[in-house]
Amino acid sequence: MKPQTLPTVRVFAPEQWGEIDRFVNLHGETYKFSGRDGRAVAGVRNHFQKALTLQGLAIKLRPGLDIDCEQLETRGYSPALNAQELSAVVEATFLELYSSLDCTVKVLRAVYGDGSRSFPDSTRKLFYNYERVTGSFPDNLKKVFRGADWYNGLLYLRDELTHLATGSCTMDHKTGIVQYMHMGMRVREPLIKPLLAGA
Numbered sequence: 001m002k003p004q005t006l007p008t009v010r011v012f013a014p015e016q017w018g019e020i021d022r023f024v025n026l027h028g029e030t031y032k033f034s035g036r037d038g039r040a041v042a043g044v045r046n047h048f049q050k051a052l053t054l055q056g057l058a059i060k061l062r063p064g065l066d067i068d069c070e071q072l073e074t075r076g077y078s079p080a081l082n083a084q085e086l087s088a089v090v091e092a093t094f095l096e097l098y099s100s101l102d103c104t105v106k107v108l109r110a111v112y113g114d115g116s117r118s119f120p121d122s123t124r125k126l127f128y129n130y131e132r133v134t135g136s137f138p139d140n141l142k143k144v145f146r147g148a149d150w151y152n153g154l155l156y157l158r159d160e161l162t163h164l165a166t167g168s169c170t171m172d173h174k175t176g177i178v179q180y181m182h183m184g185m186r187v188r189e190p191l192i193k194p195l196l197a198g199a
Contacts, residue, residue: 020044020045020048021045023041023044024041024042024044024045027041031110031111033107033110034110036106037106037107037110040103040106040107040110041103041107043099043100043102043103043106044100044103044104044107045100047096047097047099047100047103048096048097048100050096051093051096051097051100054089054090054092054093054096055093057089058086058089058090058093061082061085061086061089062086062178064081064082064083064085064086065082065083065086065169065171065178066171067082068080068081068082068083068171069171069173080168083168083169083170083171084168086169086178087166087167087168087169087180088166090167090169090180091161091166091167094154094157094158094161095158095161095162097154098123098154098155098158101123101154102123105122105123105126108126108137108141109121109126112133112135112136112137112138112141113135114135114136116133116134116135118132118133118134118135119133119135119137120133124155126145127145127148127151127155130142130145130146156184156185157182157184157185160182160184160185161182164184165182165183165184166182167180167181167182167183167184167185168180168181168182169181
């Protein structure tokens with residue numbers, strides 16, 4: 001009789017890490033963060049991972065829209081409960097992405113703020129004033145901010161969802177394509193296009 005072998009669990013696999021995981025796991029030797037800033041480091045990864053989890057959940061909920069369509073065809077109406085669930089998950093995904101970005105800015109401030117008043121204390125302010133930041137804030141990061149043409153769309157949608165109305169998901173009956181619509185997006189449509197271009 002062969003002896004039973006237990007499965008091996010590998011907990012250290014840096015070759016499979018992305019940029020966020022590398023920083024979260026290896027920053028301790030370079031930076032000594034406060035407890036709050038350390039939680040922000042964890043928040044970058046955790047909120048981003050949550051956004052990916054919600055994206056996967058949205059894909060799982062997608063078939064429910066077929067039920068809404070079937071109700072509409074057979075009964076002449078539908079309470080669109082499945083569309084409401086999908087919309088809630090899509091909106092939560094956007095909010096989690098912004099939260100991850102928010103945590104990223106807190107970490108950048110901890111690394112490059114140098115106690116300088118020129119480093120803004122909010123995500124919005126940093127994205128609008130990154131050129132004015134003095135001190136050790138590197139030019140290659142400023143270049144990243146210059147190329148972030150998606151930020152205004154994400155910010156606008158985040159503000160709408162947090163402070164105003166929510167949107168809804170609908171499905172084109174002929175093509176099966178799912179669209180997310182928000183009335184606030186019509187007001188400043190050019191800002192939203194970069195955000196949805198890859199969707």
